[in-house]
Amino acid sequence: MRTVAEFAIGYEQLLDASGNPTGTLPGFASDPAQLTAMYRMMVLCRMFDAKCINLQRTGKLGTYAPCTGHEATHVGVAAAMRTDDVLVPVYREYGTQLWRGVTMTEILTYWAGDERGNDFATAREDFPWCVPIGSQSPHAAGIAMAFKVRGQPRCAVCFIGDGGTSQGAFHEAVNMAGAQKLAVVYVIVNNGWAISVPANEQTAAQTFAQKGLGNGVPGVQVDGNDMLGVRKVMEDALVRARAGDGPTVVEAVTYRLSDHTTADDATRYRSAAELEAAWKLEPLPRTKAFLIARGLWDEAREAQLRAECAARIDEAVRGYQGRTPAGTDAMFDYLFARPPAMLAEQKQIARHYGAGDAQGH
């Protein structure tokens, strides 16, 4: 038998776990402002994440999906994107969203059970969080198709989890994107766990990056705890997409250092030893060490950054807690541009009873 097609999956890592460059760094790594901006955003994410978990634990926020450990992936992706690209997230990519202008107040508002959090004041074309797993994948293909129809040099970037790639929707979308050479990049955040199911029980595939190959789409794996590596493979994929050469599947290998959500208890299904080992590979210390070694960072700047982040987070929380409660009209007012007549009557009933009815008051 002769070979009719051959495939390979490359692995990219530019910073090792200690923060040492593994080789020559790409062009953007020579710009101190960009490097420190990325690190600053990673620290903000980590601190904001901790605050959100605390707010949930003290009854001041609904169920929340943490991003602990994913910061390099999320920020690396964001830094590679252009402002007029469109982001299609899952529900924990706060680093990407904050970079693109979504506010902490909006994120808090969303996790407080209030859809107003999806009405981003900036990044107006970015998609809201997507809860039904994998179902966001074809949205990104459609967005990229709109760019193609209109001849716009823009890209869609779609996040999905390791578990999400088991959904048919992911494969349908990647297949379509490949067939039509759409300007879209699918970023699989392989954080090891789909709630309680480990990645190696999710699939027999050796990598998640290869899930593009069956659909004719190249894949690349990157150390998702290495912000330089993530940004590099994303920049390459976006250049390729913008040139009309089609989509790429990027697998960022990281680790979910938190529970799945605040409603989950990961100690039920994974070992303390595994978690401890994962903390040794996490993105923040290596990035800090790299910046310090380059003379771009020190403990004084670290302390100042953390104080600034704490103040920004407090301000965002105040904005969130001070928001006006939504009235019951909000259930009815946004379903249609031209609401059918029947909704008017139900809107009046809801106004009359308010939320008190559900609580038996």
Place this chain on the structure above:
Amino acid sequence: MPRVTLVESVNLALARALADDPDVVVVGEDVGVNGGVFRATVGLQERFGKLRVQDTPLAEGLIGGMSLGMAAQGLKVVAEIQFMGFLYPALDQIANHMARLRHRTRGRLTCPVVIRMPHGGGIHAPEHHSESLEVLLCHHAGLRVVCPSTPAAAYGLLLAAIRDPDPVLFLEPTRLYRLAKQDLLDDGIALALDKAQVLRQGDDITVVSWGAMLHETKQAAERLAQEKISCEVIDLTSLSPIDHDTILESVAHTGRLVIVHEAARNAGLGAEIAATVAERGLYDLLAPIQRVTGYDTVMPYFAMERAYIPGVARIVDAVRTTMKA
């Protein structure tokens, strides 16, 4: 004025929408070179090009989700699902995303998509090609569901659906695609959504139906007229929202109601209509409401489909029973 079939009127409306608005894009399986399995899109790709009339991969869930992504960027997407039985994979996208995008982003992103699909049986098609699943769609807030029964209605309502800024599910009665021709002026004028039509005025009993079942319903009304029973026939047309006022007005006049639909009875749309008349028009009723529907079986393979689809005799009998009550 050309005389056209219902499927030709769909083609005329699509061509008109594509010509009038550069944001209109037609997508679906075999809608390009082949012109659609029912020829609803014939000639469109040749005229408007491959980007505006696109053959998609064979994946209905993808068609749903991709259409939403395109629409969120401001395109007005007209997607075709080849047969209603293949709608199920797209329901996730329709229910979880299309119906909710405007609502959950507080109007920031919207979904001006029309999904067209053949509806109902009676054309000797393979299994899964003859379904009447409108109730699956009508239950979801945020969607409009439309089912025309004449070429002129198909033309005007499809234009209205495409121009509407929200998702519209457009059910085309397969049995009526080529059943009759009608004079149609291709004038680009849309009809109003959300409205039922009184097809035939009458005094004794109101008969509500939609889509292909209006064919049998109108025949039944003719036959009953010979017995001096005067039927007022209402074409529901808008399956969601339902134009209850038109039905209630008619029932206030006639005092009797029969609802005819091809879909199964259990939790069908007939129940919603009957319940609303019971809530708001009970004292106008002179007799219990009757439903004439498909059975609570699966839609049978075509050898048995005529036994499943309510025929003229069943409708006539239901009206007679109601008149005697």
